[in-house]
Amino acid sequence: MLNNWVVMPTCLPFVLRRCHACAAERFRAGGKFRVNANHKLIDAWLLVLCTACGETAKLTVLERINVRSVRPELLDRLHDNDLGLTAELLQDPLVRRRNRVALDWDNAWRLDTGGSDHLDRGWGLPCSSEAESLGKIDVSVRFTARIPVRPVRLIAEGCGLSRAEVERLITEGKLVSAVRLNAKLTGDFTFTLKR
Numbered sequence: 001m002l003n004n005w006v007v008m009p010t011c012l013p014f015v016l017r018r019c020h021a022c023a024a025e026r027f028r029a030g031g032k033f034r035v036n037a038n039h040k041l042i043d044a045w046l047l048v049l050c051t052a053c054g055e056t057a058k059l060t061v062l063e064r065i066n067v068r069s070v071r072p073e074l075l076d077r078l079h080d081n082d083l084g085l086t087a088e089l090l091q092d093p094l095v096r097r098r099n100r101v102a103l104d105w106d107n108a109w110r111l112d113t114g115g116s117d118h119l120d121r122g123w124g125l126p127c128s129s130e131a132e133s134l135g136k137i138d139v140s141v142r143f144t145a146r147i148p149v150r151p152v153r154l155i156a157e158g159c160g161l162s163r164a165e166v167e168r169l170i171t172e173g174k175l176v177s178a179v180r181l182n183a184k185l186t187g188d189f190t191f192t193l194k195r
Contacts, residue, residue: 002190003137005158006112008144012087014104015048017057024052026104029090031083034058035075042067044078046089059099061089091146109147113158135195146186151179155191169193 015027027048036043042065045058061078062070077085089095090103141154155175156166169175177191 003139004114005139005141005154006114006144007109007141007147007149007154008112009087009105009109009147011108012083012090013108014051014106015059015090016102016104017048017100019050019053019055019057021055022050022053024050026051027057029086031086032081033061033078033085035078037067040067041065042070046086046095059089059095059101061095087145105147105149109145109149111154111157137193138190139193140188140190142188143186148184148186150184151177151181151189151191155181155193159193 012029012031015029016025017027018025019027028051029046029048032047034045034047042062043060044062046061048057048059049055050057074085096102139155139158141151152163152166152170155161156163159166161169166175166181170181174194175181175191176194177189179185179189181191
């Protein structure tokens with residue numbers, strides 16, 4: 001039986017960028033945009049606030065783009081300060097690269113293991129008689145956003161183990177996966193936990 005886990009954001013991540021006013025390095029995105037049109041050209045920025053001094057910084061979303069080439073629904077979302085658009089743009093690698101920023105996802109995500117009413121002897125996994133008879137549990141982990149996290153951390157949290165115990169299971173060959181479990185991932189993966 002395949003167990004499904006989901007890694008999902010709980011809030012917007014912090015934007016890592018140096019503040020020009022106070023030299024702090026963390027900004028919070030509040031979902032506000034600034035749109036400026038100059039004749040047939042349009043610029044749009046996502047506004048972020050310094051967590052230390054409150055200074056506003058602009059992250060470029062559109063720069064000197066012909067108004068006719070911008071989708072009308074995108075313009076509506078910019079004018080409406082759509083929070084969903086903010087989340088999409090923060091995850092867009094092109095926007096992050098253009099603005100030379102990174103994201104801090106600490107305490108901005110959670111792991112949903114599908115409920116804990118059928119825990120399997122402290123492993124935090126739903127138990128089934130088929131899985132117990134085979135002596136293994138297969139888990140599929142799905143990301144709803146591009147959140148960089150080490151699978152070892154997810155497995156430790158989801159199974160109720162320490163990271164050292166998870167590392168020990170890997171070295172003993174009782175925890176296997178097609179991906180490197182020690183490197184940060186932002187995409188879906190599966191693993192098998194053997195008894």
